[in-house]
Amino acid sequence: MRAASKRNQRREINKIVGVYALFGSAWIYLSGYALIWLVSDRHIAEQIEVYKGLMFIMVTSALLYQLISRFAGRLAESVDRLEQSEARFQAIYHNVNDALFIHDAATGQLVDVNRTMCEMFGYTPEEAHSLTVGELSLGEPPYTDEDAWLLLQQAASGPPMTVRWRSKKKDGSLFWSEVSLRRADIGGSDRIIVLVRDITARHEIEEALQQNEEILKVLMEEMPAGVGWADESGRVQYLNSYVSDWLGFVSEDRPTLEELMQRALPDPAYRDRTLAPWREEIGKTTLESGTPITPLEAKISCVDGSSRHVILNTRLVRHRLLFTLTDITKWEAMQQEVLKAQKLESLGVLAGGIAHDFNNILTGILGNLSFAELLLDQDHPARGAVKNAEKASQRAAELAHQLLTFSRGGQPIKKVVPLGRLLQESLTLALHGTKVQTRLNLQEGLHAIEADEGQMNQAFSNVIINACQAMPGGGVLTVTAENLPLAANNSQTLPPGDYAKISFSDEGCGIAYEDQKLIFDPYYSTKPGGSGLGLASVHSIVIKHGGRVEVTSAPGAGTTLTFYLPSAGEAVAEEAPRQPERNTKAGEGTVLVMDDEEAIRTLTRDMLQYLGYQVVTCATGEEAVSLYREAAQAGRPFAVAIMDLTIPAAMGGKEAAQQILAFDPAARLIVSSGYSNDPVMAEHAEYGFCAAVVKPYRCDELQQALERVLSAP
Template sequence: MPFQLTREERRIVVKIVTVYSLFGGLWIYLSDSVLGWLVRDPDIITRIATYKGLLFIAVTAALLYFLIGRYLIERKNLEKHIRLVEFAMARISDAFYLIDADGTFLDVNDAACRMRGYRREEFLAKRVSDIDPDFPPEAWAPHWDELKRSGSLTFEAVHSCKNGQAIDVEVTANYFRYMDTEYNCAVVRDISERKAAERELKQSEKELRSLMDLMPVGIAWSNNKGNIEYANHNFVEKFGYTLADVPTVEEWFLKAYPDASYREKLTSVWFASISEFHASGTEVPSFDVKVTCRDGSVRDMIINTLISHNRTLVIFTDVTERETLREELIKKQKLESIGLLAGGIAHDFNNILTAILGNISYAGLLIDKDHKAASLLLQAEKGAKRAAELAHQLLTFARGGEPITSSVAVARIIEDSLELVLHGSNVRSRVEIEDGVQNIKADSGQISQVFNNLIINAVQAMPDGGIISIRVSNFRIGQINNPYAVPVGAYVRIILDDEGRGIPSENLKNIFDPYFTTKSGGSGLGLASVQSIISKHGGHISVSSSIGSGTTFEILLPTSTEPAGEEVPSAGTALSGMAVEFGAGASLLVMDDEEMIREMASAMLEELGYRVTSCASGEEAVELYKVNYEAGTPFSAAIMDLTIPGGMGGRDAARAILDFDPGAQLIVSSGYSNDPIMSDYRHYGFAAVVVKPYGVAEIANVLSSLISSGKSAE
């Protein structure tokens, strides 16, 4: 093989020859010219020429020594540097590839051989496409062009080893030219452990996200730029917002807290707590917030904030139900307080009202209907009834007892309430009753009170007139998807709509609270008693409203399979000549601890034709009844006060009487109408019930029905 010099070696040889030629030529020309000008003797010229030649040889030898020595020193230094580089390349942990423009390996270091498992000569017999499947021969040219344009590329790849194993690597490729030849000097680092750790981290993160999606709290985290990177399933389900809706913390605050003043107050406190954490490591406290969801609803939340690795994680714990229960507990405590008050005054207050109302209705029997006092008595009776209604409303909150229920046609009650309340008003009604609507099991008086209150409220909400729409239908609640807090079963559903101004959202949640009212002169007991009555009937009531769109009440009441009972005439009918079957000498026993009630009842019943015997205690009643029974002149009926302070009441007295006269017609009477005995009087042996306060109509109808039929009356 002919001897070949490298380009650098040729450059050095040319440099030496050029210097030598210039120096030799100048020496010969200049020395001969000077010598010919100074010396004329040929012998001397010959001798000088000899010395000049020797000097030339010495000088050129010295020059050659200098030039060649310099070249050798540079070469030695270069070789030393090359050996140093080779030594270093052999010992670095990263692989080193020297690759030509065709993708052929020109040189590799020991680390490359160890990493791939090839011997050096095996490695140098391969191309890049042999170890990197991402660079087949057809892909190498575009890659090389890109490398030439950029000068350097860093990328991740998967390289194959001699044993078939694939390893993850990070490649830094560097393009350069040397002596008109293009090269790629690539440094390759084994990142298998890092990639394995990344895969494990991604798997852990995936499992963590799956776990967080199962958690019953909302979780979201953001980076230090304020971008929300993750929100779990509960967050999206609870609030309705996806990451597309709230991509940033700023956007979240704008949508979740639309009230500007509330948002400003919350953000200032929250961001101040985060700044305090960064400054001193103080834990960010939890906050109670109200979050506005995408559908407009508001949920009570406790937010806890955790900060780590430039990320802020927020946990949202939904306490809406807890807050609702807390509010319900407060409301229940209020109702219990009212109940204690009502229970405490009910007996005495209704006894007083019984004397007042009874005497007024009795007085109405004694005078002609055209008498001047008749209208005054009528007004007095109305006032006494209003007082009785207020007492009855208070009693709906009292603890214990159930309504005095029977099978009732709800349509009849609604029609009566509409006729009573809408009379003389500019409000019209539209009633839709589904065919075959079942009766309800209810206390007709209390349910009348419910519809009276609701219709009165609707009329007051429409001062300029309007329409009250009432829809009545059968409704069944199944086991699945039951949004109502009532048992599964059959109900009658009543929906009442008005066209009023609507109820502000801040008032809507309080309208069933006792004493809450926005009306001048209102007692705040109307809707509270409505809710209490519906609840005690095992039903459900809810309300929806918005400003300008009116108000809708939805009521569910349990159905009854029994036919509806007959309507009981009102007390006012007696004052206008109501036809009643008078006593015709039938004997009655009246037992009441209040003397004024005994006197009123005795006088009223005697006016109706009954013979009346009265007493103040259960013990006396049992004794009187027994004496008359054994004498063969038993009482036709006995009216017995349920509660006698410090003595035998109606319950124990009835038990004693029924022991010797199982057919006794006993009527229980009480001002404490929510006592269990009043709602289930037959179970305790009573044939009928009359609630205090009562007047002529109530007591006359009960007695007439009971005595004339000889059996129990409703």
């Protein structure tokens, strides 16, 4: 601006000089020739010459006055405008909200600062001019003196730049600033203009936003649900780790929603049936509306081969389709377990109510048949019919035993059982005479389990029989057993510890999705004429052993039933079964029989008399205690007392045994009951009994129990 002003001044001066020279030259030239032409008298011409000179001076003076006055007026206007411009510049320079520094481009020395800089940094104008860039910075990389000089050099030789800087005030406090550097020519000198803006508030907001974004991202990754969103074209933009783990996609893959659903629901018929209302509702709703879509339940297939029951929630917001997949597999399993427990409890009341009478009836039938078989000669024509009737009664007893599995409060009679042997025995018995082939895979060092061998054999057999029925034309049943440690919060919802995992996989027709959650319900069967007790008893047995059973199936792709049973620790050596020693001599002594059923009392009396014992019978626990006391006081104590565990509306065997043992600790007592799962039957020794016989019992079973008790010290 100063150079332009000087140029204008020179231009005005040149104009004044030019006008004066032109006018003077014209005056002298024209007035001289005019005088020569008009005046011939020399004396008069000289006088006119004098007046002409005076006139020239007056006219040129007036001309110069006019020219110089115009020049001075313009100069005054220019100076006034310059002063106003300078005032405006100073007002803007010192009153902007940003601190301004002017540095020499060659040396980097600070030339000038504005008033805002002094207020922002806390220095006086005199102090500010003597500052170095290092004194205005944090002093630690990347905010050191050397870093600042490097930025000044880059700005002096390159384009304008803006950086974020950690600035320092006079009192040593630090604040975040945005620094803009630009090269400029000021008064013919090469300068660097540095603008410093305090962005502390903005930086705090950005940090808060970044922190919230990180928290939101962590929340999205850690929340126990699959989360994602897609754009309005249906291209997925984000998937959290849950969806990635389940379906194998990551956000970088950018699948479409349709591709996502195809992988989640591979069965086309099931996918179309499940997603039809969801697709229709999305098609009728605009992306800008933000309207939530009706939640949808589906069973998705994961890349690891597992399946999960999820609820799909969808919302259309700001040109995005947000969706969450909430895994309710565990919750549903817990709900199903609660429902199953309630159903089994109800059934247990029924089973417990009829078990006593049913087993008493079966005891009378089976006992009399076995007793009749002993009384018949080997070649008697009725012996075959009695044998067949006995087998039919045993099948009825097995059915009663399945019903009793559901009764309340009972626990299995557990012992350490080698799992490999138990599986082989179950397969051999259940597959005899079928077309099904077996593939048995046992892990080396397979742990034993602590289980009721009879109940667990029943559970395995029921599963094997179901697999055979699913493959009527033959096939391969693959049984795999392995050790499996489970951590806390495992997907099976079991307590942490060591377990045995047993899988039965068939090649049958599979189970429909809607039937899978019902197969463990009592009396529910997918087979025409089925009782629905097979898998229900399996479920009850496994639960009472502290384990879990799961089903995985797809229509046409076979079925896998998987058991998780608590391990008994390291593997146990197989022991050859020991045959009980039979005592063929006649029984000696008197046996007290207490049972509320007259038919059973009569049957038991006849069998014991056949075996050589004397027998006294009674119907209640009160009578048994009284008879036992009277016999002991008379010096004719009973050798053994066989007592029914449960007597309706009277004292049962448990209470009677306590009273008998109170005055005769050496009493030999045998408990009898149809409740094979009753705690007293499972742990009879803890209640003072020497042995237990389960109704319905046969003559030889009763004889063996008596011989064991009488031969024991």
